[in-house]
Amino acid sequence: MPHSPASPGGASLGAGSSLEDWLRWQETLHPRSIELGLGRIARVAAALRLPAHDALTITIAGTNGKGSSAHLAELIYRKAGYHVGLYTSPHLLHYNERIRIDGEPCRDADLCRAFTAIEAARGNVALTYFEFGTLAALWLFREAGVQLQILEVGLGGRLDATNLVDADAALVTTIGLDHQDWLGDTREQIAVEKAGVFRHGRVAIAAEPAPPATLIAEATRIGALLQRRGQDFDVGRGENGFDWIGTDREYAGLPLPGIAGDAQIDNAAGVIALVEALQARLPVPESALRSALPQLRVPGRLTQRGDLLLDVAHNAEAAQVLAQAIERLYDETGVVLVLGMLDDKPHAAFVAALATRLNAVVFVDLPPPRGLKAEDLQARVQASLTADMPQRCCDNMRDALNQARSFAGGAGHIVVTGSFLTVAEALSTVDG
Template sequence: MTHVVPSQSSSLDDWLCYLESIHPSNIDMGLTRVRQVGEKLGYTALPNVILIAGTNGKGTTARCLEALLLSQGYSVGTYASPHLIRYNERVRINGSELPDQDHVAAFHALEQGRGEISLTYFEFGTLAALEVFKQKQPDYILLEVGLGGRLDATNIVEPIASVITTIDLDHKEYLGDTRELVGREKAGIFRANAPAIVGDLAIPSSIWQYAEELGTQVTAAQKDYSFALTADLLTYQNGDLTLSLPVPNIPAQNVATAITTLYTLGLLPNENTICDVLANLTVEGRFQCLSEQPLVYADVAHNPESARYLASKLATFQAQGKTIIALAGMLQDKDQKAVFNAVKSNIDQWHLANLTCFRGDKADNLLQQLHSEVDKPNATIHDSVASGLQSVLANMPEDQLLIVFGSFYTVADAIAFWQNKE
């Protein structure tokens, strides 16, 4: 099939539609094609790259690293995925999204340079981000790994540090169905000549084994550094370094991972600067407050580990006497039962919504999975996230909290609903 190639004057939407059409599959694991293009166009030699892998916490760790580097006057390029509302969210320079034309120019340059080599949507987007960074030349580049690590398109670069945030089961069909297998895939971003920082609190032995084989120096949570969280203080310890920090708006584990990464690289700012950064740091879609009256939060939790963190956040509101209402929408290939199991003791009333996106599941199917974990759940199904929000918000007392969760798509729909509502 012949596809009409957009031009430099085409819209970003035209280019994104084109990228979705040019490869026969959405996921095509392997680095051969991507590396060929990357080497040809000079992307593999980009300097000062930090690679960030992990089942959960990549986005928040990257945002923390970005803010801490920016606080010292460095310029920073950040690549993350997926986006919530706009594709532009995927690439940031100094914390800001870029205009459409910058993405179009990068897509055009890559299209001209890739020749006959076929690329998936994600691969094309990743290489286009590297094209942006090649043009903008930031002091440091933060690359968030998309899937796994070893065979992910981001892994064609040579990082100055490799980071693994957490290890849990997700994307089992690609990464394996044990933490050992998943850990080995994510450790594929390690390099012999660059430090590795692992924030997981129970590191699989496969990570240690691969690091030893490669000769990578690993700095590990609970072994080389530690952190403790109280109601009003985050304490961090790493050798002679002790920090007393405000409680962050993102998971403390990810903050500790980011701090350790910069400390290892000799790039950590002073304690006062870190405190200022953490006091103002928020990440979209991560227990994000959409409204205070009524009280509405949104969280992208979509696997067991992220659901357990969500449960811990909800528990603090339960302790204050809040009734918790959940509106959930999930993808078909997620471990829905495990997610429901992780939060079931924190939810008083359930609302389940259809997701109409690719791989989106029906509310009827979610209800079946919920019944297997919760005995006689108080549950209502809805045609969409928007209709679910309309229904819940119409009769929501002040002593209730609504949490919208289950997928990036679910949260995106909730944010869009709120923006339209305003």
């Protein structure tokens, strides 16, 4: 018999419960915030008769670039006239950002309907917060009758909740050292986990020019139809555009993505390879590519807001991409860094990638249990900074931004980075 979930305060959630009530309750349901594995979610999905098989599925994994790639794929297919669902994580400001249908975040009421259906079906299965969201996305996409659902992997690939669905085509963007407690200590180990989204007889795209050999070996073992950057497709860069070159087709003079940087061209290369691989099933005209690329925007990815440049980079590889963007945007001018990071990130390597472009650093607290205190973060990165680098620690974002502006002076540049939480807090502070 379906049961009503109990809120942290003891009262039962009913049909009129708010989205905030549901999300707060979901955080208490499973004893661990992350619990990889498909057993729990598969049992509940079967009760919900998910996943639906009418929609084609694209799954996108990778250490960096998977969010931008997912948004670009959504935009291309929308420009081509398709009815598209997009599932991404984490959100920046509002949970609704995670589930989009035809470019619009789902409404609170629709999310609550999905959560109610999941709760009625789950029995005694203790789902995680992410598993609840994944099931809600699939349920809402089925309700909306989307033609294509694009799923961004949350963590890894093989055991991630999104891997419940057999993707018609899958993309792995880049492979770096992140979430090592869960995925392994080397790129080779992590590559095997990410290749878990590949399927036998279906297209698998490796967008990184030199992926670990284990990715290739795992794709071969699975029997996926692997297409590799540099062998089956590639890009040629120009000052104002780029070329995409495939085995049977070439797109010359494509406009640059709306998010600047070479990394976004790399991401676009993989997405276009996906689109080409599915042309027989979901035809996309060249005009859709040319229209979508310059319109790409993803909040928190090199987002300019007043005197701030905000970026959700949180690992060493992403910091290197951010450093290239700073160099391009600000020439030889240094920046003031506002930095807040989670405990399990490569703090010293992150700051080392940016160090030569820094004039000063302001460290800011992130909330427990995973967030670091500003003083602890400062201590972990001192070896990556010069001894005379101006530094301050702040326990809130408003003070951190004020201190950064003081360091920067009237003509300085301020970069806020280190975590989705850091960027979200900065945006809330500026907009609030």
